[in-house]
């Protein structure tokens with residue numbers, strides 16, 4: 001009986017590596033610290049790939065989704081790699097999409113110079129607390145016309161999520 005219990009414990013510890021939330025830590029853009037409940041995400045404006053440089057991490061038009069549990073700390077390290085100025089702001093997941101940045105949907109969830117945009121090679125850090133309830137948002141470039149031309153991805157607060165994950169079309 002003791003041996004059986006030991007095997008069950010071994011199986012349980014092996015399965016711990018296979019739960020879906022664990023896979024998020026494999027993302028090159030996303031880190032999760034369970035102790036502080038902090039999701040740290042590298043957001044690249046004008047990344048490689050995508051239909052145009054007006055993308056985040058190579059994704060446009062909501063094709064990628066940063067999913068986080070409710071109430072966690074979110075740190076977004078914004079890096080601007082494109083020659084055209086860009087910014088980032090969390091807005092509501094609602095159409096019609098605004099032409100330019102305005103008030104963020106989540107307090108403090110925006111870069112400096114949301115409408116003017118930050119120049120190439122600049123960096124900014126966005127720090128905010130994810131809402132306590134489930135919700136859909138967009139990470140949107142606030143420079144006039146950029147969001148409408150496709151420069152946005154999704155941000156989702158998912159009640160059932162135990163850890164953050166970055167969902168992409170390839171995944």
Ligand SMILES: [Cu+2]
Nearest residue numbers: 086141143146
């Ligand atoms: Cu932009």
